[in-house]
Amino acid sequence: MPRPPSPMRRHILDAALRLFAERGFKGTSLQDIAAEANCSKASLLYHFAGKDAILTELLTPPAESLAAMGGELAALSGERAVVPAVTAYVGLAMRFRLEIKIIFAELPDMLGHPALAVIPQDVDRLAHALAGRSKEAPALVRAQMVIGGVAVTVASDVAADPETMRAELVRGALRTLGHPDS
Secondary structure (H helix, E strand, C coil): CCCCCCHHHHHHHHHHHHHHHHHCCCCCCHHHHHHHHCCCHHHHHHHCCCHHHHHHHHHHHHHHHHHHHHHHHCCCCHHHHHHHHHHHHHHHHHHCHHHHHHHHHCHHHHHCCHHHCCHHHHHHHHHHHHCCCCCCHHHHHHHHHHHHHHHHHHHCCCCCCHHHHHHHHHHHHHHHCCCCCC
């Protein structure tokens, strides 16, 4: 059972996020996290049952945010869904860029993680919104390109300030989807 929120718990999560993004989940030990968080391993284990519990807590917010975004986009029909879907997805990707980097670094293992179990269906809902609710293959291919392109870009180390990256991701995604003037 998770412990209640505390400053040390948040500090451990922040340290783990940085290390997992830099070294990968497998390449980071509990001792590494404790050292980065400036606490003992015993203190870390007081707050978390283990490394997998830390990963679960880090990956749950992006998964829940993707599901919530899909629910909000479900109310929009056809082409009216495209621009809000792009804007919301880019915002979500920017917000969780380190978590995405962790997922991409060890993709096969990460996709089997329980915190990400709903991701495939939520990505399908997002793709449907990005495609303007079209079931045509070209629209769905472009939608999947946007999903992958945005995720790979935010997970990379592109030297761009967040606002420039956000603007270019939205502009590029809309252009890919055939909406260059939106």
